[in-house]
Structures are given as structure tokens and as C-alpha cells.
Amino acid sequence: MPHPRVPQPLPVPAGPAALDVLPALRTALDGGGPALLPVPADQPDEARRTAEALGEQPVGADGEPIALVIATSGSTGTPKGVLLSATALRASAEATHRGLAGPGRWLLAMPAHHVAGMQVLIRSLVAGVEPHAVDTTGGFRPERFADAARAMPATGDPRYTSLVPTQLRRLLDAGGEGLAALRDFDAVLVGGAAAAPALLARAADEGVRVTTTYGMSETAGGCVYDGLPLDIARVRVEGGEGPIALSGPMLASGYLGRPGAAEFAGGWFRTGDLGRWRQDRLEVLGRVDDLIITGGVNVAPAPVERVLTEQTGVREVCVVGVPDPEWGQAVVAAVVPADPAAPPDSEALRGAVRERSGAAATPKRIVFLPELPLRGPGKPDRRGLAARLGVP
Structure with missing residues (x-):
């Protein structure tokens, strides 16, 4: 069956109900379905705006079929659709597992219509294990994180989760069972925004195994962990301190409706971020626009x-x-x-x-x-x- 010419909106619920999208996501990764446009099921206004802005634009027919179209506004507020193939998504997931302790069980704690949450589901599919999810109804709460972590089966596999800095801080502030549960994870990926060194030091003092990540929708999620590129990623910084560009099989195929976008010229994605090298580690200084x-x-x-x-x-x-x-x-x-x-x-x-x-x-x-x-x-x-x- 040919792929439809436009992406199909995929309403993604919050919390454990997000796991209901796994069958459709599996089909997209296997190349047997349409390009999916994840939208938040619990935010109908945002979902409608995203679908109206992106859902009627044709997906390019050249190259590998697109599995996901991730909506991102970047720093401009203008909606863009990032075209991610199954190959790019799988390459990212597999490189993540190689960069950690191997395939394991994942706990979803953030919205799955964003690339970081979606990758928790994709990594689980690639690893062949069922993910678990935190009940985020009404917001992220440490006690619910603890409940979800306890519900994960004790199989001996590595246990992973992915958080934004605000969630990490809330778990550290609350202490108790939420923090105890966090200590049991083999790796806690922290990204989506810059994490303050003081927050990271506090987490380390509390025995939390944090791995900072740098990446974006255009790289199918994080591709630099603790300042070191994953084995599939190449990083270029112009001058001693300048714009960051990324390359590798995890790169998106471009933007929806923008063939030949300059940001992807020559097989490199120009991130719009500034950075510099500290020994062999990448230090991100923020957006050029900032x-x-x-x-x-x-x-x-x-x-x-x-x-x-x-x-x-x-x-x-x-x-x-x-x-x-x-x-x-x-x-x-x-x-x-x-x-x-x-x-x-x-x-x-x-x-x-x-x-x-x-x-x-x-x-x-x-x-x-x-x-x-x-x-x-x-x-x-x-x-x-x-x-x-x-x-x-």
C-alpha cells in the first residue's frame, strides 16, 4: 500500500495511556504505515493548530519513507515539521543503548509527542521490551514517579528514564521515595534544556546516575552524552568558539515543505547553537539567537x-x-x-x-x-x- 502524501496526526495521550500508540509507532518504524504527526491528545487546541499547520503539507517522495513528522518551533515560534525516517530513529535508539549499558527497560516521564519522550518508546520497541510510564495527570509529581518505577519488573535488565532539569530538581527537592526510586536507575538522561552544574553536582551527591544529553528533533533526539558524541555522531564547532553543526545517520531528512533547507546542506545540520571544546567534551553555550x-x-x-x-x-x-x-x-x-x-x-x-x-x-x-x-x-x-x- 503506498504511503499517503500527507502526515497522519497521531494523538498521544499523557501518562500510561501514551503506551496505546505503540502499535502505530511499531508499524511506522517497520515502514508499513503512513508518516505520523504526534500531537498532544490532552491539549486539543495545540493539537489542532499543529495539524492545521503541518498535517496538510505533502511529505516528499524522494529517499526513504518518513516514519515521523515531529513538530518543533525551535527558538522562533514558527511551526516546523522535522522529517524523521525509520533508519534515523533506529540509529539513534541503538547508539543510545551502546552509549549506556546496553538495551534495557525504559520509564516514560515526559510528554511523548516531543522527540525525547517519543524516543523512550522507540528505544523500547527496538529493545523488544514494554516500556512503563508515569501518571502525569495534573503535572509531574515525585510520588507518582516512585509508583511507576516500583511497577517496573525486576528482570535484571538495565533501567533507564529520561527527564528535563525541572523534573530532576523536583525529585531532588522532594526526597523520599521518588529520590530513592531515581537512584535505582542505571542511567537518568537529562536534556531538553541546559542543566545547571549545581543541579548535576547535587544529583551526583545523592547517588543519581545522570547522563546529560544534547540534541534536538533534527537529530532524532540526543546524540551527545556528557559532552561526548555517540559513536554515530560527528560534531563540528566553527572556530575555537562558534556555531555547532552535527552529522550522522540520526539526522532528519529535512523539514516538511522545505526541500533543500540550508540547515541540512552538505549532510550537516547547522543547529543554531554556540559551543566550544573543553578537552574532548562539547560545551554548549546556548543559541546564537540568544x-x-x-x-x-x-x-x-x-x-x-x-x-x-x-x-x-x-x-x-x-x-x-x-x-x-x-x-x-x-x-x-x-x-x-x-x-x-x-x-x-x-x-x-x-x-x-x-x-x-x-x-x-x-x-x-x-x-x-x-x-x-x-x-x-x-x-x-x-x-x-x-x-x-x-x-x-
Whole structure:
């Protein structure tokens, strides 16, 4: 039967019901079904917008049939459909298992319509084992994570899960059974957003085996683990510190409706991220679009955020640039204090940045917030935050 010319929306429920999509996903991976467009079943407005934006565009007939079309807005907010073949998805899943302790059992704890959650299901299918899932009705809760982890059979196989930094922090903050369950996993993949070094150090101190991941929908998920490329991935950084490009069999076939997209020219995907090598490990400095130009000096937010999250009393940080008549852009830091009733001293925070990163990177303002605005699977909404903080 020929593949339909347009992707077929696949409503993906939250929580354990997400496992209901496994048969359709298996068929897509085997090449026997249409290209699937995962959409959130519990967010009908978002699902409708995604289907209207992408579901009527024809999937290219050239090359290998497309298994999944993953909707992503990247940093622009403009919907894009990432075309992923079964070969790319399988290559990513198999490389992940080789980079860990081999095929194992996976616990789904994040939305499966995003690539990170979808890969939990794909890795399970490739490994030939049934995944388990956390009940996320009403949000992620540590006690439900513990319940789901206990329900996983004790087969002796490696146990894996994948989280965003916010979920990891909640499990560490709650302690108790959720943290105890987390310690039992052979690897806890953490990605989707940059994880603060202080958070990673805290997890290590608690006996949690964290593996940080870097990747995106265009690479079928994470392809750099703990700063080291997986065995199928190649990484290129322009200059000593510059744009990151990725290559390998896990690359997407391009974007829906955009044949010959420049981002994929020459077999390399140009990520739009900045990075540098520290010995043999890749350090990601953030999006090129997030670079702050203040007084003619380029300031990457990530190093400033790292300094601030290392300070006592700081839980989370997001650094953005806002319009400034004198400097062009001003560096502003949104800080979530560990104790909202006793936030850290702003001048002490600014002093720490000045000492470590220089005067240009020092925030002109520090704003304390109860929480950071998020988008997608747990990334800070930098655009929304910059608009909010840019209002006098």
C-alpha cells in the first residue's frame, strides 16, 4: 500500500495511556504505515493548530519513507515539521543503548509527542521490551514517579528514564521515595534544556546516575552524552568558539515543505547553537539567537547562568537581553530563589558574575521570580521572559 502524501496526526495521550500508540509507532518504524504527526491528545487546541499547520503539507517522495513528522518551533515560534525516517530513529535508539549499558527497560516521564519522550518508546520497541510510564495527570509529581518505577519488573535488565532539569530538581527537592526510586536507575538522561552544574553536582551527591544529553528533533533526539558524541555522531564547532553543526545517520531528512533547507546542506545540520571544546567534551553555550550584544560585546547567557546557579540560595536562572538605549541590550537575570522569603543578595550575585565573567556579562538587573516560564518539554521561554523583563 503506498504511503499517503500527507502526515497522519497521531494523538498521544499523557501518562500510561501514551503506551496505546505503540502499535502505530511499531508499524511506522517497520515502514508499513503512513508518516505520523504526534500531537498532544490532552491539549486539543495545540493539537489542532499543529495539524492545521503541518498535517496538510505533502511529505516528499524522494529517499526513504518518513516514519515521523515531529513538530518543533525551535527558538522562533514558527511551526516546523522535522522529517524523521525509520533508519534515523533506529540509529539513534541503538547508539543510545551502546552509549549506556546496553538495551534495557525504559520509564516514560515526559510528554511523548516531543522527540525525547517519543524516543523512550522507540528505544523500547527496538529493545523488544514494554516500556512503563508515569501518571502525569495534573503535572509531574515525585510520588507518582516512585509508583511507576516500583511497577517496573525486576528482570535484571538495565533501567533507564529520561527527564528535563525541572523534573530532576523536583525529585531532588522532594526526597523520599521518588529520590530513592531515581537512584535505582542505571542511567537518568537529562536534556531538553541546559542543566545547571549545581543541579548535576547535587544529583551526583545523592547517588543519581545522570547522563546529560544534547540534541534536538533534527537529530532524532540526543546524540551527545556528557559532552561526548555517540559513536554515530560527528560534531563540528566553527572556530575555537562558534556555531555547532552535527552529522550522522540520526539526522532528519529535512523539514516538511522545505526541500533543500540550508540547515541540512552538505549532510550537516547547522543547529543554531554556540559551543566550544573543553578537552574532548562539547560545551554548549546556548543559541546564537540568544547571544546578547551589550556595548558592542557578545555575551552568551549560559556561562552567566552557570555562575549564578552556583551561588548559595539560587535554584534556577535564565539570563536574557532586553533593549537598552545606552548599551543596545542590557543583560538581565531572572532568578528563582531557593527560599522565596529570603532571596540572595542581588549585589553579591552581580559580584560573582563580575569576578568570573567580567563586567560586560554582569547583569544590569536581577529580578526574582517564583518560577521561570517554560515552553515545550521544559525549556525556559526566553522570548517571553525578555518581553516581560524589557517592560520598564
